Amino acid sequence: MEIHRSRFVPYPSSAINALAFSHTTKDKTSGEDPSSLRLAIGRANGNIEIWNPGKGTWVQEKTFSGGKERSVEGLAWIQEPEEEGKDGKTLPGRLRLFSIGYSNNITEWNLATGLPARSSGGNHSEVWCFAAQPQWVEPKKKSSAAREGEFRGQNLVAGCADGTLAMISTADEDLRFDKLIARPTKKKARVLSVAFQDRNRVVAGYADSTIRIFDSRSGAAIRSISLGSGPKGGPSEILVWKIRCLTNGDIVSGDSLGELRFFGGESYSQIQRLAGHEADILDFAVSSDGQSIFTGGMDRRTALFKCDRQKGKKEVGHGSWVKVSHSKFHDHDVKALATYDGKDLSVAVSGGIDTQPILVPIREFGKENSRSLPFLPQDPPLASAPGSRLLVSWWNCEIRIWRVPRNTGAEQRPKLVAKMALLGEEHITSAAISKDGLVLAVATVAKVKLFQLASHNTPKGEKFSISKLHSPSLPGAQLVHFSSNGKWLAIITPTAKVHLARLVSVDDCTQQWTVLPRLVTLERFPRTADPSALNGLWGNYYDTITHADFSDDGTVLAAGDLSGHIDVWVVEGNEDPTAAAVDVAIEASSSVDDEESGSEDDQKKQSIVIMGQHWRQHPNAVAIPKLDSAPLVLSFRPASSSSRPQPNGNPGVHATRHNPHPRSHELPGGEQRFIVVTAKHSVYEFDLLNGGYSGISAWSRRNPTSHFPMAFTGNKDRAKGCVWDIHEGTERVWLYGINWLFMLDLSKDLPEPETMLLQNGANQVSAQELSKKRKRKSGEEGPRKKSSGAGSAIPASNVLSSVGKFTGGNSDESQWIGLDAGLTPDFDEDEEDTRLMLAKARRGVKADIDGEEEDAVLENGTENHVNGDAAEDKALSKGKSKKQEAVKERGLRESWWHTFKYRPILGIVPIGEQSGPLEVVLVERPSWDLDLPPRLVGNHERAF
Numbered sequence: 007m008e009i010h011r012s013r014f015v016p017y018p019s020s021a022i023n024a025l026a027f028s029h030t031t032k033d034k035t036s037g038e039d040p041s042s043l044r045l046a047i048g049r050a051n052g053n054i055e056i057w058n059p060g061k062g063t064w065v066q067e068k069t070f071s072g073g074k075e076r077s078v079e080g081l082a083w084i085q086e087p088e089e090e091g092k093d094g095k096t097l098p099g100r101l102r103l104f105s106i107g108y109s110n111n112i113t114e115w116n117l118a119t120g121l122p123a124r125s126s127g128g129n130h131s132e133v134w135c136f137a138a139q140p141q142w143v144e145p146k147k148k149s150s151a152a153r154e155g156e157f158r159g160q161n162l163v164a165g166c167a168d169g170t171l172a173m174i175s176t177a178d179e180d181l182r183f184d185k186l187i188a189r190p191t192k193k194k195a196r197v198l199s200v201a202f203q204d205r206n207r208v209v210a211g212y213a214d215s216t217i218r219i220f221d222s223r224s225g226a227a228i229r230s231i232s233l234g235s236g237p238k239g240g241p242s243e244i245l246v247w248k249i250r251c252l253t254n255g256d257i258v259s260g261d262s263l264g265e266l267r268f269f270g271g272e273s274y275s276q277i278q279r280l281a282g283h284e285a286d287i288l289d290f291a292v293s294s295d296g297q298s299i300f301t302g303g304m305d306r307r308t309a310l311f312k313c314d315r316q317k318g319k320k321e322v323g324h325g326s327w328v329k330v331s332h333s334k335f336h337d338h339d340v341k342a343l344a345t346y347d348g349k350d351l352s353v354a355v356s357g358g359i360d361t362q363p364i365l366v367p368i369r370e371f372g373k374e375n376s377r378s379l380p381f382l383p384q385d386p387p388l389a390s391a392p393g394s395r396l397l398v399s400w401w402n403c404e405i406r407i408w409r410v411p412r413n414t415g416a417e418q419r420p421k422l423v424a425k426m427a428l429l430g431e432e433h434i435t436s437a438a439i440s441k442d443g444l445v446l447a448v449a450t451v452a453k454v455k456l457f458q459l460a461s462h463n464t465p466k467g468e469k470f471s472i473s474k475l476h477s478p479s480l481p482g483a484q485l486v487h488f489s490s491n492g493k494w495l496a497i498i499t500p501t502a503k504v505h506l507a508r509l510v511s512v513d514d515c516t517q518q519w520t521v522l523p524r525l526v527t528l529e530r531f532p533r534t535a536d537p538s539a540l541n542g543l544w545g546n547y548y549d550t551i552t553h554a555d556f557s558d559d560g561t562v563l564a565a566g567d568l569s570g571h572i573d574v575w576v577v578e579g580n581e582d583p584t585a586a587a588v589d590v591a592i593e594a595s596s597s598v599d600d601e602e603s604g605s606e607d608d609q610k611k612q613s614i615v616i617m618g619q620h621w622r623q624h625p626n627a628v629a630i631p632k633l634d635s636a637p638l639v640l641s642f643r644p645a646s647s648s649s650r651p652q653p654n655g656n657p658g659v660h661a662t663r664h665n666p667h668p669r670s671h672e673l674p675g676g677e678q679r680f681i682v683v684t685a686k687h688s689v690y691e692f693d694l695l696n697g698g699y700s701g702i703s704a705w706s707r708r709n710p711t712s713h714f715p716m717a718f719t720g721n722k723d724r725a726k727g728c729v730w731d732i733h734e735g736t737e738r739v740w741l742y743g744i745n746w747l748f749m750l751d752l753s754k755d756l757p758e759p760e761t762m763l764l765q766n767g768a769n770q771v772s773a774q775e776l777s778k779k780r781k782r783k784s785g786e787e788g789p790r791k792k793s794s795g796a797g798s799a800i801p802a803s804n805v806l807s808s809v810g811k812f813t814g815g816n817s818d819e820s821q822w823i824g825l826d827a828g829l830t831p832d833f834d835e836d837e838e839d840t841r842l843m844l845a846k847a848r849r850g851v852k853a854d855i856d857g858e859e860e861d862a863v864l865e866n867g868t869e870n871h872v873n874g875d876a877a878e879d880k881a882l883s884k885g886k887s888k889k890q891e892a893v894k895e896r897g898l899r900e901s902w903w904h905t906f907k908y909r910p911i912l913g914i915v916p917i918g919e920q921s922g923p924l925e926v927v928l929v930e931r932p933s934w935d936l937d938l939p940p941r942l943v944g945n946h947e948r949a950f
Contacts, residue, residue, distance in 0.1 A: 386913025
């Protein structure tokens with residue numbers, strides 16, 4: 007594979023301004039972390055990213071696109087009260103997400119479509135901050151009948167630029183201005199932060215060195231707390247950037263002096279004052295137990311404060327607070343923090359101007375490493391036209407097209423041939439270019455635009471022109487994709503509908519294209535979604551289609567959604583230029599439900615026939631099982647050069663008196679195989695023709711994910727995409743993530759787990775123990791014990807060098823007894839994984855390849871390792887050499903390969919002709935190449 011390592015493609019990643027978890031604690035009934043737990047990240051370009059923690063896998067599921075001059079400055083989640091279903095079961099309440107950004111409105115987002123659902127207005131100024139009311143808790147004793155009619159939802163309170171506090175009602179699934187809690191102050195000081203002390207008390211931090219407490223029901227001012235004046239030589243006013251309330255009612259503030267202040271929840275007097283930063287504390291977050299506070303500020307520090315409880319005091323927050331540590335995880339200001347402390351997940355997330363989210367463990371702080379999430383999008387904003395060697399990149403409303411030259415030995419650099427900026431306010435959600443480089447499709451949530459590309463050689467050089475392509479009005483989309491022949495354009499709308507647009511060549515000489523006026527709408531299999539806080543009558547969150555791809559001949563389309571379901575459609579008949587461009591055929595419904603219910607007219611439906619071809623659901627699509635998680639990669643295997651030629655028209659189909667417009671029902675032949683990589687890093691290959699009942703190919707059945715090397719299954723960063731290499735009979739797929747590249751040869755089976763272990767030179771363990779160990783590391787059995795969902799555990803050797811005790815008191819016979827063995831986890835003595843046994847049976851090999859002699863070698867090797875005998879090396883080398891010979895004979899060394907050389911990877915796209923060796927452009931966007939503003943230089947730092 008030839009790689010063009012590229013850093014010339016720009017992608018300005020945007021700063022993080024807001025972070026918010028959808029839930030604060032674990033589920034009260036089950037005690038587990040809710041399956042609907044999500045993290046929302048708001049960026050300065052107006053985008054909102056929805057992340058699924060997934061017990062530590064951390065996958066970016068959705069991106070709500072912003073627009074020009076829009077910024078997300080705050081985020082808040084609420085959850086509606088629980089409801090009772092038709093069967094009497096309690097259904098979880100609906101999750102709702104809100105944002106603010108340099109306007110006097112609060113915007114609610116439709117989680118299913120990613121579009122703004124509604125916005126609030128009111129007679130108040132610009133909203134600078136807002137907070138959600140705490141959830142309603144049923145009292146132990148009902149004091150009056152009036153309490154039964156009390157509002158049980160969660161309203162919002164907004165702090166404005168003129169000092170106003172406004173109550174925003176969320177009742178009746180609406181969002182509207184309710185009343186003013188506080189009028190503007192005399193100085194009209196801005197409200198910088200706001201929080202609820204309880205459901206009826208609002209605490210606000212102002213820009214005039216004041217914290218004020220109000221009653222949200224009557225608007226009465228309860229107390230005003232002054233923070234004093236600023237230091238000499240500096241601003242006289244102290245800015246209260248953040249206000250939080252502990253579960254016991256105490257108030258905590260972070261201000262422009264870099265100080266953390268604590269106030270009593272009843273007396274409102276200052277309890278403690280700590281200086282933990284060299285500059286402003288911009289945000290901080292409190293753990294669910296109220297015993298840990300993470301702060302972030304302009305000095306790039308992320309500091310941890312803990313409460314040292316006094317003797318006899320078990321209440322939350324009672325005691326003195328101390329600063330435990332601080333670290334500089336970020337390269338610039340830390341602007342936002344959020345925490346979640348549940349059963350499996352226990353992390354603090356921070357973000358700022360350097361655009362990268364950082365995960366810090368809470369429960370296992372000091373025992374686990376921190377971890378950085380990718381700051382580049384999950385779906386690469388890249389597309390290529392291999393035939394014309396064009397590379398397309400986009401961000402916000404801008405598009406750039408590059409011409410990548412061949413490596414001929416001379417120093418030729420990629421040339422920027424075109425730049426475009428879309429008119430309108432919406433950001434680009436997706437873009438696609440045909441393989442011949444003649445048509446470019448650009449999608450926003452409002453519409454899809456098509457452009458004709460042309461290149462002419464002139465005496466002055468290449469002249470590249472872009473013109474708008476004549477087409478009907480196309481709906482907005484979140485994903486567009488061209489077929490390989492450029493004749494079909496798949497349009498996936500935000501409402502999870504699938505449309506196909508047909509492109510027709512007007513003039514072969516001028517290579518002009520046009521779009522037929524009728525779209526083909528593809529039907530998806532009806533599925534019932536499980537009741538969830540993300541699913542309901544308002545929409546199905548998991549119904550969102552994230553990936554789609556055409557087969558190499560353009561006759562099969564597959565699409566996968568967040569629930570793990572895959573829909574597959576196939577085109578019937580062959581293209582007939584003599585047939586009508588658009589025809590409507592009436593056919594009877596084949597659905598059993600339609601036959602049982604409905605009249606005869608209802609059982610007939612219209613189908614769109616385009617030039618003799620009709621799209622329908624693939625007959626074998628029902629066999630494809632639901633995946634274990636959402637697909638991250640979905641790609642068809644390219645066809646070999648020996649693909650069968652397509653007939654001209656539909657031979658054997660003749661018109662009759664009763665059927666004047668006949669059409670062929672012939673399905674396409676050839677190989678129809680595609681590969682899928684899920685969010686849990688499970689890899690499946692489906693064969694629509696020879697996959698049997700499950701649709702899984704023979705290679706995938708012989709090589710389950712449990713056979714994959716730890717270089718793939720143990721990687722925390724998820725897969726982003728893939729490219730294929732089928733040159734000269736090879737069957738390789740190159741998968742890649744943010745910092746890794748992995749090659750998989752589908753023409754060969756992966757080594758046995760035992761063989762792979764010996765090949766890597768690791769310690770000897772039995773097959774049963776190895777299977778169990780791989781499950782733990784790949785996350786198939788959930789997170790390991792004491793996992794918080796952040797980074798990996800710090801090795802015990804780095805924490806404690808030795809653990810033991812002295813015996814014998816002070817006498818001369820005292821000795822040290824080591825207890826290190828208790829720190830080493832033992833493998834569970836379970837039976838061998840069933841999937842491993844099935845895979846071995848499908849390969850036609852025995853479960854124990856080398857028989858009893860191998861077991862003896864492994865047993866002796868393990869025993870000698872414990873006893874420290876010198877015979878260990880001899881036994882291990884004997885078993886290793888024997889295995890390596892078997893590996894060499896089978897050629898299994900070339901079945902996979904990986905590297906961490908390239909990072910961070912924005913995307914990889916093929917370039918050049920498919921008939922030649924694989925040639926790709928690998929785009930890197932190093933973090934040090936970000937265009938960041940000047941940062942604060944600390945007292946003990948040197949300015950560069």
